Amino acid sequence: MSTLTLDPEARRVPPMGGFNLTVLGIELRRMLRNRRTIVFTLVIPAALLLSFGGQQGWDDKAGSGNVAAYILVSMSLYGAALTAAAGGSMVALERSLGWSRQLRLTPLNPVVYILMKAVVALVMGSLAILAVNATGKLQGKAEMPTHTWFACAAVTVFCTLTFAALGVFVGYVVPGENAMQILGPGLALLSFLGGVFIPLDQYSDVVRHVAYWTPMYGVSEIARSPLTHELPWFAVVNAVVWFALFVAGAAWRMSKDTARV
Amino acid sequence: MSLGQGTAQTAVTLSAVSLAGVSKDFGDVRAVREIDLTIAPGEIVAFLGPNGAGKTTTIDMILGLSHPTAGDVSVLGLRPRQAIARGLVSAVMQTGGLLKDLTVRETVAYTASLFADTRPVEEVLADAGITAIGDRRVGKCSGGEQQRLRFAMALLSDPALLLLDEPTTGMDVEGRRTFWSTIRADAEKGRTVLFATHYLEEADQYADRIVLISQGRIVADGSGAEIKALASGRTVRATLPAADTAALAALGGVDHVETRGDSVIVHAKDSDAVARYLLTQTPARDVEIAAKGIEEAFLSLTGHDEGANR
Numbered sequence: 001m002s003t004l005t006l007d008p009e010a011r012r013v014p015p016m017g018g019f020n021l022t023v024l025g026i027e028l029r030r031m032l033r034n035r036r037t038i039v040f041t042l043v044i045p046a047a048l049l050l051s052f053g054g055q056q057g058w059d060d061k062a063g064s065g066n067v068a069a070y071i072l073v074s075m076s077l078y079g080a081a082l083t084a085a086a087g088g089s090m091v092a093l094e095r096s097l098g099w100s101r102q103l104r105l106t107p108l109n110p111v112v113y114i115l116m117k118a119v120v121a122l123v124m125g126s127l128a129i130l131a132v133n134a135t136g137k138l139q140g141k142a143e144m145p146t147h148t149w150f151a152c153a154a155v156t157v158f159c160t161l162t163f164a165a166l167g168v169f170v171g172y173v174v175p176g177e178n179a180m181q182i183l184g185p186g187l188a189l190l191s192f193l194g195g196v197f198i199p200l201d202q203y204s205d206v207v208r209h210v211a212y213w214t215p216m217y218g219v220s221e222i223a224r225s226p227l228t229h230e231l232p233w234f235a236v237v238n239a240v241v242w243f244a245l246f247v248a249g250a251a252w253r254m255s256k257d258t259a260r261v
Numbered sequence: 262m263s264l265g266q267g268t269a270q271t272a273v274t275l276s277a278v279s280l281a282g283v284s285k286d287f288g289d290v291r292a293v294r295e296i297d298l299t300i301a302p303g304e305i306v307a308f309l310g311p312n313g314a315g316k317t318t319t320i321d322m323i324l325g326l327s328h329p330t331a332g333d334v335s336v337l338g339l340r341p342r343q344a345i346a347r348g349l350v351s352a353v354m355q356t357g358g359l360l361k362d363l364t365v366r367e368t369v370a371y372t373a374s375l376f377a378d379t380r381p382v383e384e385v386l387a388d389a390g391i392t393a394i395g396d397r398r399v400g401k402c403s404g405g406e407q408q409r410l411r412f413a414m415a416l417l418s419d420p421a422l423l424l425l426d427e428p429t430t431g432m433d434v435e436g437r438r439t440f441w442s443t444i445r446a447d448a449e450k451g452r453t454v455l456f457a458t459h460y461l462e463e464a465d466q467y468a469d470r471i472v473l474i475s476q477g478r479i480v481a482d483g484s485g486a487e488i489k490a491l492a493s494g495r496t497v498r499a500t501l502p503a504a505d506t507a508a509l510a511a512l513g514g515v516d517h518v519e520t521r522g523d524s525v526i527v528h529a530k531d532s533d534a535v536a537r538y539l540l541t542q543t544p545a546r547d548v549e550i551a552a553k554g555i556e557e558a559f560l561s562l563t564g565h566d567e568g569a570n571r
Contacts, residue, residue, distance in 0.1 A: 008275070008337040008421070011347035012377035022374035026367050034362065098357030102414070104326055106375040107346040 017109030019116060027120045031087065040086055040184070041128045045079025046135040052197065058141050063228035065144025070227060072142040073152045074196045076132035077223045080125035080156055081163040081216075082187050087121035088167020088250070089179035096175060118164060125160035129153050144227055151226035159219035162239070163187070165246035166215070172253035190216040215242040275338050277302045277422050277453035278323055283332035285318050285477075292318040294477040295332070300455060302421070305448050307464035308457040309488075310474035316457040319474070320424050323455070324352055337421055348376045348418030353411045355427045361400030365391055365410055368399055372414045379417045389413035405436060423447070425456035429463065441467045465489065495532035495552050501525045501545040512538055 014020075031037050053071045062070040091114070094100055103113060133153060136142040144152075170186075171179045191197050193207075194216025200208050211217055218238030225231040278300040285293040293315045300306050308316045321327045322334050325341030336344040344350045359368065369386060373379040386392045389409045394402060399410065415423060423444075429437045444467070448454055458464050464471045465485035473481040473488060481491055494516060504525040506518045514531035525545070529535045532550050539545040 008339055008344065008347065008349055011349055013346045014375060014377040018375040020374045023371055026363065026371050029367075030360075030362055094360065097360065098354065099360050101326070102354065102358035102372075103375070105324060105345060105350075105352050105415075106372060106418075107348065107377070108375045 014107050017112035018107050019112045023116055024119060024123075027116065028123060031120065031124055036180070037083070037086060037124070040180075041079065041083040041124060042131040044082070045075050045128055045132045048078065048197075049075040049132055049135050050139065053136065053139060053141055059143075063144075063224075063230070064148055065227050066142065068136070068139075068141035069144040069148075070199075070224060072132060072136040073156065073224050073227060074220060076129040076153065077156050077159060077220055078187070078191050078196050079128035079132050080160040081191075081219075082184065083124045083128045084121040084160040084164040085167035085170070085183045085187060086180055087117065087124055088164040088169075089171035089183060091117055091168045092171030092175070092179065092253075093177060118161065121160065121164040121167075122157055125164075126153075126157050129156055148226050152223060155226060156223040159223050159239070162215065162219060162243040162246055165243065165250045168250035169246055169253060172250070187216075190214055191220075193217070194220050196220045212238065215246075218242060275302065276300060276335075277304070277337060278455065279333075279335045280319070280323075281333045283319070283322060283329045283334055285315075285322060285327065286330045292477055293322070293329070296474075296477075296479055298472065298479065298482075300453060302453050303448055303451050305444070305454045305467065305469045306456075307468035307471045308455060308474060309459070309461060309464045309471050310457075311459055314474045315477040316474055317426060318477075320352070320426055320455070320457060323424060324350065344422070348378065349420055350422045350424070351415040351418060351420040352424040352426070353408075353415045353428060355430055358411065359399045359407060361398065363399055364396050365399060365402065365406075366395035368410060369413055369417065373417050376418045378419075380419060382417075385413045385417055388416070405432070408432070420452070422453045422455070425454065427458060428456055429458075437463075461488075494528055494530040495550055497527045497529060497532050497535045497539070497548065497550050499525055499539050499545040499548045501539065501543055504543070504545075509535070509538070 049072060052075065053068050055071075058066065058068040058071070060067045091100075100110075100113075104110070130153075133149065167179070167183060170183055174182050193211050193214045195203075195211060196216050200211055200217075203211065212234060215238070218235045218240075219242075221231055221235035222239055276299045278298065280296050280298040283293060283296045284291065296315075296319065308319070310316050318327070322329050323336060323341060325334075325345055334341055337349055339347070339349070341350070363371065366382065366386065369382050373382050373385075379385075383392070386395055389412055391406060391409050391413060394406060399407065402410065429440060432440060444454055456468070465488070468485065471481075471483065471485055471488045472479055481488055483491070494514075500523050502523045504518075504520055506520060506525070509515060509518045509525070509527055512529070512531075512534055514534060515527055515529045517528040519526050527535050536548055536550060539548055
């Protein structure tokens, strides 16, 4: 019988649970190769901006900018949310393909895997925001102070994490590649309800009171607050509670699923 | 345990796999029941048993993918997850486990980036013979190419222990032969290989040692020849109404006696003794003696002997 030549303790464990830039690079390249993602991320939000942004009264004053700027921030939130949700739904898809099990045979820590997915979702969300903002700049209608552009974009990026978690959750509930067929129309509906496409003061009292409870309402108020300088306390509560609910839902489905890895 | 074995163990022979009293329950289902198993470095061991015997459950515990309900699992003296984190253990899955929209090279690079130390990606691609299809999407690769990719991924970290679950399913004869000669060459360098299979022939041809598992228990453990000897013997069938099964079972070399209507069927190593007894001591007629096929022998070991051989 041959003897073991290696000392098991001499082998190294990777730092940071396996977090690395190679994986992030490959994941990003993968997203950008996907035509569907490109349409969701870059084309639809920009097209929506062009169609909504030219409506009557676009140059009326809104906070420290104009109505076109208000619409621009809303559309970039919608685009980024959709992108992040698409990214999140891939977690469940990868699990159903056995990729997560394959990764469990490597030193990669499952928490680090989710963390890297979140980073990818943030980067993709930023791209969506960038696409909408560039389109808005070219359109030349939106006006707000430069620091407000940046503040709105930065706040929006973090608001998208809520929808990345929603994507993970829905991905587990709806198996396979169908998750986006629910998330796409679902997010559009939530955006209408949450005052992303149409300001809430245009709705009847009943609809508006329902809208305050929906998940897009809180984040859209937060994303626009650098522009509007208004932020009702219940919008913040709304955003925090929905974020917590979606993260809890995603964690719950994932932990139920680990039994069969 | 003899004194000699005790001293051998203190002389730091680190076992590749060590299972001590390992059980795994899924609710009321007892998938694995008190398995004790030690595998030495460099051994090629076949885990042989029918579907649902507990092979995959046991492999999952060795990989740290699930935890035993009771008992201890250690791999190269470490907890399974610690061994995985050091790249000491890897496994090849039967199906799945690949992302269709990555290229072959990206898949290997992705996996390689997760280990602290790996062999160079290009070298691993070349060894697996998939350099030419490195830029092809995994979804466009054939089943055989995907299988080679899985092996490339498993060998990235130069593991000391390799687990294979039904590794040659879907391979042709030539592919199977090449595959096993590669595995044997690796084992000679000290790599331990544990593979699950439900083909006795494959276990017999390629493993140094066969561990026969049935209904969550180890029912036999030995070389291919030993396992075949256990399962050897013949079947004696005769027409004998109201056969005295107890008397038959008491004959030397009888494994198992069953009756079907007026027929009696005796599985025995010494079929001559059974036939002589039937013809001289009983009114039996139509005596037939048949050799047991290898698969039938396997079934008799895994099907009837539940716990009896322990």
